[in-house]
Structures are given as C-alpha cells and as structure tokens.
Amino acid sequence: MVNSKDDRGAVNCEQMWQEISNYIEGEVDAGLRSAMDEHFRTCKSCSSVLAGARNVIQLYSDERMIDEQTIEVPAGFGRRLEKRLAQSARVRSSRWSTWSAWLVPVAALALFAGGLHVANSMTSGPELKSEHAQPGQGIPPDMLVVVTADAKVFHVPGCEVIHNKATERTLTAKEAMAQGYVPCLRCLREYLHTANAGHTALESEADADADEEIVSSGR
Amino acid sequence: MAEPNVVLNNSGLKSPAQGSTTREQELISRVQRGQNELFYELVRPYERRVYAAALAILRNESDAEDTAQEAMLKAFANIRQFRAEARFSTWLIQITVNEALMRRRRERTVLMEGIDDRRDEESDYAPRDFADWREIPSEALERKEVRLKLADALATLDRKYREVFVLRDMEQLNIQETAEALGISVASVKTRLLRARLMLRDLLAAGWEQGWFSRLPFEKGNKPW
Numbered sequence: 204m205v206n207s208k209d210d211r212g213a214v215n216c217e218q219m220w221q222e223i224s225n226y227i228e229g230e231v232d233a234g235l236r237s238a239m240d241e242h243f244r245t246c247k248s249c250s251s252v253l254a255g256a257r258n259v260i261q262l263y264s265d266e267r268m269i270d271e272q273t274i275e276v277p278a279g280f281g282r283r284l285e286k287r288l289a290q291s292a293r294v295r296s297s298r299w300s301t302w303s304a305w306l307v308p309v310a311a312l313a314l315f316a317g318g319l320h321v322a323n324s325m326t327s328g329p330e331l332k333s334e335h336a337q338p339g340q341g342i343p344p345d346m347l348v349v350v351t352a353d354a355k356v357f358h359v360p361g362c363e364v365i366h367n368k369a370t371e372r373t374l375t376a377k378e379a380m381a382q383g384y385v386p387c388l389r390c391l392r393e394y395l396h397t398a399n400a401g402h403t404a405l406e407s408e409a410d411a412d413a414d415e416e417i418v419s420s421g422r
Numbered sequence: 423m424a425e426p427n428v429v430l431n432n433s434g435l436k437s438p439a440q441g442s443t444t445r446e447q448e449l450i451s452r453v454q455r456g457q458n459e460l461f462y463e464l465v466r467p468y469e470r471r472v473y474a475a476a477l478a479i480l481r482n483e484s485d486a487e488d489t490a491q492e493a494m495l496k497a498f499a500n501i502r503q504f505r506a507e508a509r510f511s512t513w514l515i516q517i518t519v520n521e522a523l524m525r526r527r528r529e530r531t532v533l534m535e536g537i538d539d540r541r542d543e544e545s546d547y548a549p550r551d552f553a554d555w556r557e558i559p560s561e562a563l564e565r566k567e568v569r570l571k572l573a574d575a576l577a578t579l580d581r582k583y584r585e586v587f588v589l590r591d592m593e594q595l596n597i598q599e600t601a602e603a604l605g606i607s608v609a610s611v612k613t614r615l616l617r618a619r620l621m622l623r624d625l626l627a628a629g630w631e632q633g634w635f636s637r638l639p640f641e642k643g644n645k646p647w
Contacts, residue, residue, distance in 0.1 A: 220548055224616035228597070252549045255623035258557050262572060263591050263622070267563045274470040274573075277487050281469060284491050285462050291495050292458045345499040347517070361505075369598060373520040375496075 214238045219249045223256055339386035339394040344377035350384055362390035446510055454502050461498050468511055472518045475593045478585040479522040479603050489525050493518035515593055519603050526605070547617050550624045558626065558635050571634045575625040579618055586611055587618035 214222075214235070219242055225231050226239055243250050262268070348357040352370035357379040364387065365371065386394055449464040465472075472493060477486035497504075497517050504513055562568045576584060589600045590611070597615075601608045629635065 217548070220620065221616070224619055225612060227619075228612075230597075230612075248549075252620070252623065254557065255549075255627055256619045259619050259622045259626060260591050261560065262558060262563065262626075263576070263587070264594065265560055265563050268569060268572060268592060269470045269474060274474045276470055276473050277483060280473065280487060280490075281466065283487075284465075284469070284494060287491055287495060288458075288462055288498055291498060295499070345496075347496070347500045347503060359503075372523070373516065374524070 214242055216242075216246065216249055219246070220252065223249075223253055226253070227256060227260065339380070339391060342376045342380070342386065342391065342394045344375060346376040347373055348376050348379050349373050350379055350382075355383075355385060356387045357384040357391075358387040359390040362387055364389050447506065450501070450504060450506075450510060454504070458498075461501065464510075465494050465497065465514065468514055471511065471593065472514060474588060475515050475518045476522045478588045478593070479519065480526060481581070481585075485525065485529075486522075489522045490518060492525075493521040496521065512594070515595070519595065519599065523603060547620060549620050558630065562635055568635060571629055572626070575622055575629065578625065579621055583614050583618040583621065586614040587622070590615055591619070 219239060222231055222235065222239065226236065231239065243253060347360065349360050349362075349365065349371045350357045351365060351367040351372075354366060357374075357376065358365050360373065388395065446464070449460055453461045453464055469490070473486055473490040476489040476493070477483065480486050480489060493514070497514055500517075504510065558568075563572075576587070579587070585604060586600060589595045589603055590597065595603060597608055597611050600615075601611045604611070606614075626634075
C-alpha cells in the first residue's frame with residue numbers, strides 16, 4: 204500500500220513522513236518542497252497524512268480547545284488570583300499615597316541640602332556594563348524591557364535597534380539595571396540626560412551609531 | 423481617595439473570548455486609564471491558556487499556578503506599556519513564558535532529558551492509518567464531547583510530545599521559542615512536533631472510524647431544530 208522505494212520522484216513515502224511537519228511549517232527548501240508537491244499529487248496515502256496533520260493543527264489551535272473541559276486549572280485558581288491582584292492594586296495605591304505625602308518635604312529637603320549632591324549620591328548603582336553609557340533616570344522599575352545575549356543595553360520591546368533578536372529575553376527595568384544593563388539611546392532616550400524632544404535626524408543617526416558601538420563592544 | 427479594589431466586575435462587558443476584540447480593547451484602555459477593577463475581567467478568559475503554558479514549561483502544578491499568577495500580576499503592573507498593535511493574549515503568554523523560564527533558572531530545575539532527547543532524534547515513526555482522512559470541521563468543536571475526545575487524545579501522548587505540541591500548536595509559540603521554553607534543541611522540537619502531530623492524526627483518524635465525530639451538528643437526521 205505504501206511505497207518504501209521511490210518510484211515517483213525524488214522522495215519516497217518514509218522521507219515524506221519525516222518532512223511533513225517541516226513542510227507544513229514552510230521549513231523545507233524549494234527543491235524538497237517541489238519534490239514533495241509532486242509526491243502529494245500522486246500518492247493518496249501521503250496526501251491523507253498531510254490533510255490529517257493539517258486538520259490536527261487547525262483543531263487544536265482553536266481557542267475553544269483551551270476551556271474548562273480540556274485544561275483543568277487548580278480549584279480556587281481564579282479566587283486566589285483575584286486576591287493577589289487586589290493586594291497588588293492596594294500596594295500600588297498606598298505606595299503612591301506614601302510618595303505623594305512625602306513628596307513635598309523630600310523636595311524641600313533636597314533643595315535645602317543642595318539637591319544635586321543628594322541626587323548624585325543616590326544614583327550609585329551596580330557597575331554599568333558600558334562605560335559609554337548613562338544609567339538613565341526615572342525609568343519605571345516595573346517597566347518590561349528586553350535584553351539580548353552579549354549586549355549591554357536594554358530596550359523597550361519592539362525597539363528597532365535590538366541586535367541578536369533570537370536571544371531576546373524579557374525582564375523588568377529594575378532587574379536589567381541591577382544586572383548593569385544601560386538604557387538604549389534610541390528607545391529610552393526620554394530617560395537619559397540627552398533627552399531632547401527636538402533632536403534632529405542627524406542626531407538620531409549618531410544615536411544609532413552609539414548604540415551599535417555599545418552593543419558591539421559587548422561581544 | 424478610594425482604594426482600588428480588583429474584583430470580578432459585572433459591568434455588562436462581554437468577555438473577550440466570547441465577544442469581539444473591540445470589547446477587549448475597550449477593557450484594556452479602561453484598565454490603562456486606571457480602572458484596576460476591570461483587570462481581572464480582562465485576563466479571566468486567558469487563565470487557562472496562561473496556566474497551560476506555565477505547566478508545559480514547569481511540569482509542576484503548584485509552580486505553574488504561582489507562575490501563571492505572577493505573570494498576570496506583572497501584566498497588571500505593566501498594562502500601560504501594552505500597545506494595541508500586539509495581541510493581548512500573545513503579550514500575556516510571552517510574559518508567562520518568560521516568567522516560567524526565570525523561575526526554572528532560579529530554581530535550577532535541571533531537565534534530565536539528555537538521553538531521551540537523543541533517542542527521539544532517531545525517529546522512525548510511521549503513520550498507522552492511511553484511510554482517506556475525512557476532515558473534522560472546526561464547527562465540531564462546538565460540541566463538548568468532541569473537545570473532550572480531542573483532549574483525551576492529547577492526554578495519551580507522552581509528556582515530551584505533549585508539551586511541545588501544547589506550546590507550538592496551542593499556545594502558538596514559534597519553534598525557537600518552544601525550544602528555549604523547554605530547554606531542548608530546535609531539532610528536538612521539530613522531531614517531537616512531527617511525532618505529536620502524526621500520533622494525534624492517527625488517534626483522530628481511528629476515532630473518526632469509531633464514530634467519535636459522527637453526530638455533527640446539522641448533519642442529516644441530527645438537526646438541532
């Protein structure tokens with residue numbers, strides 16, 4: 204019923220089965236794809252396997268497949284999540300209230316003590332991975348950012364100057380800074396001393412060059 | 423100032439899974455504007471997906487629950503950074519996968535899979551059934567029995583095939599992300615994915631022959647009216 208020997212072209216049925224998943228993923232080269240297309244045209248069994256595999260993917264990728272019958276979430280999951288979210292919202296709220304309450308006296312104290320010195324002493328953090336870079340100021344600690352292997356900068360997800368994307372990993376700005384990463388000159392410009400809303404195209408190019416330098420010096 | 427309180431809200435908004443994405447976008451923008459109490463309603467339809475993704479990576483129910491919840495808390499804290507160009511579910515799953523990976527690294531849960539990993543490279547799996555495949559239409563998923571049959575079929579696969587299939591074909595991670603999430607090679611992901619898909623195809627083809635899917639809605643003699 205199934206030919207193990209190739210009598211139709213370049214690939215036999217066994218080879219077809221090994222490659223069928225890659226074929227569906229579009230991960231076979233043009234030569235193999237055309238040989239497989241030819242084989243599918245003439246081999247009913249392999250066409251049936253292909254149709255079935257595609258149907259499997261289509262059915263299981265349907266969002267209805269992840270429902271209360273098919274995925275059993277531990278009892279009370281939702282209740283516990285709600286509770287944790289409520290706690291988190293309260294903490295954020297009280298943190299803001301505390302900050303608001305302290306804002307005025309702290310600002311006054313900062314002015315009194317000659318604010319710049321205070322600010323400088325507070326920014327001494329981990330050793331930065333790049334000596335060319337600035338640590339950045341006022342970056343929300345919980346902001347999700349991405350870093351890549353061997354690079355020294357962190358980016359907002361989707362930043363156009365991320366290198367080596369395959370190694371991208373996400374963490375919070377606080378974690379990135381604690382590990383010595385520095386903000387990208389392009390996507391996190393607003394948090395750098397050089398922040399300047401009216402910067403020119405020429406400056407943007409210079410930024411990209413500088414960013415490139417930071418990244419490549421990490422390799 | 424009134425304390426924000428995250429509770430299940432009965433505001434009349436339909437859940438995103440049932441309604442249009444416009445509803446979801448509306449919920450997102452309301453949460454971004456500070457209506458924290460709507461966040462749980464926003465993520466509730468994705469609880470299972472988030473949990474399933476965490477479980478596929480961590481293989482432990484209690485770690486998976488904790489990680490799934492941590493991921494949702496992180497999403498809550500960062501909701502203002504969510505951009506409408508991305509799909510909310512993808513963003514949420516990505517946070518979950520990263521959270522699960524970090525946890526695994528932190529706890530140094532070494533995956534003792536080296537030997538298995540090599541063994542399944544020598545895949546000699548062949549499909550068992552060559553009968554003409556009759557396509558099971560997506561409408562069949564409306565029926566709970568069909569969903570359960572599909573879930574049962576998936577549950578019969580060995581874990582190493584099931585978790586690859588769940589992350590790639592159900593959670594829609596790409597091959598590279600799946601490999602990273604499971605700490606295995608891209609080649610292993612491809613081999614396992616092939617086997618998972620073909621094994622499920624065999625199971626479903628056999629099920630088809632046994633009449634699992636025969637009572638489809640609107641089929642002759644089975645009209646719902």
